[in-house]
Amino acid sequence: xxxxxxxxxxxxxxxxxxxQAIEVVAANPELELCALQSGSTPLAELAxxxxxxEFQVGGDPIQLLERTSPxxxxxxxxxxxxxxxxxxxxxxxxxxxxxxxxxxxxxxxLATDAAARGGGSIIPVDSEHSxxxxxxxxxxxxxxxxxxxxxxxxxxxxxxxxxxxxxxxxDALAHPTWTMGPKxxxxxxxxxxxGLEVIEAHWLFGVPYDRIxxxxxxxxxxxxxxxxxxxxLLAHLGQPDMRVPISYALNHxxxxxxxxxxLALGGLTLAFEPPDIDAFPMLELARQAGESGGTAPxxxxxxxxxxxxxxxxxxxxxxxxxxxxxxxLMNASWPVAHDLAELxxxxxxxxxIAADWIARL
Numbered sequence: 001x002x003x004x005x006x007x008x009x010x011x012x013x014x015x016x017x018x019x020q021a022i023e024v025v026a027a028n029p030e031l032e033l034c035a036l037q038s039g040s041t042p043l044a045e046l047a048x049x050x051x052x053x054e055f056q057v058g059g060d061p062i063q064l065l066e067r068t069s070p071x072x073x074x075x076x077x078x079x080x081x082x083x084x085x086x087x088x089x090x091x092x093x094x095x096x097x098x099x100x101x102x103x104x105x106x107x108x109x110l111a112t113d114a115a116a117r118g119g120g121s122i123i124p125v126d127s128e129h130s131x132x133x134x135x136x137x138x139x140x141x142x143x144x145x146x147x148x149x150x151x152x153x154x155x156x157x158x159x160x161x162x163x164x165x166x167x168x169x170x171d172a173l174a175h176p177t178w179t180m181g182p183k184x185x186x187x188x189x190x191x192x193x194x195g196l197e198v199i200e201a202h203w204l205f206g207v208p209y210d211r212i213x214x215x216x217x218x219x220x221x222x223x224x225x226x227x228x229x230x231x232x233l234l235a236h237l238g239q240p241d242m243r244v245p246i247s248y249a250l251n252h253x254x255x256x257x258x259x260x261x262x263l264a265l266g267g268l269t270l271a272f273e274p275p276d277i278d279a280f281p282m283l284e285l286a287r288q289a290g291e292s293g294g295t296a297p298x299x300x301x302x303x304x305x306x307x308x309x310x311x312x313x314x315x316x317x318x319x320x321x322x323x324x325x326x327x328x329l330m331n332a333s334w335p336v337a338h339d340l341a342e343l344x345x346x347x348x349x350x351x352x353i354a355a356d357w358i359a360r361l
Contacts, residue, residue, distance in 0.1 A: 007072070008250060010076070036054070073096050079305050083343070090122070095121055097123050098126075099125035099126065099246075105196050110343060123252050135225070142229075148226070149212065151191060221238070221270065223238060224236055241258075285322065296329060302351045307321040310358060316361065331353065
């Protein structure tokens, strides 16, 4: 008996993850794109080429999701804009292939509640969280001692804080191992990306912040590790290629062939070092925001989005990103958001404070 293909709504279709997801889907007849969405890039030509009749540019994707009723929502939207789609997928019992880490950072509690109500589930697409997810599969929660997220260190690894004062957007966008969009690449350079991932890991896996470590691993071959209570350490290794975690999320629980070269083990060396939290304070600020709870992680994310956009536009310096985020976190209270409206208010307030602070620099 034949069965229908798994229908996928791809949000953020023209970004780095979106383009690679299209490759993964095209190679697998068990998958079908039923909807495409982009933030501002025209989609008519891409949709016609892929034979996808439902697409949307900009705006709230909920109507598109309601209309197409996908089995899987691949949320590769950049930033807080992805929150609504995350909540819709979980509330409506769908599989959420999550590449939009910011929505879980900002709306972790609301997302958890939505999943409990609607029965939706998350399979992470971030390489680090996909690695943890795979290492945890089938293991009893009480056997887990902690998680270890790996960071490449970005293009400025090894530089002291004083050396970062004059770096340019072009310098920050020259990532040594991954090919990603501009916002996440700058986040990797500041280690904000790893800070966001610490908060995301807390919500995804229910592990306390004091049991989530970060280590710098320059070659990005080990994507993450899991510590077990008996002293064992499980690691997920592979090429730094996002098609692997995308394929895993879209095909789960099946695994299918991807066009990624096998990792050659001959001559492979694995080096790890602690992060420099003096030069890269965004990592510690994220941990503090996570431990503070309430809407502090939402404020962290919002302030970072504002500062990164202005850094990319040449309006603020690299070190101003962390200074802006710290100011926003320290100079306002960030209470719990009980619904999406309260969360969106906190997001807007953090953006306002960040913009005011930057205007005075």
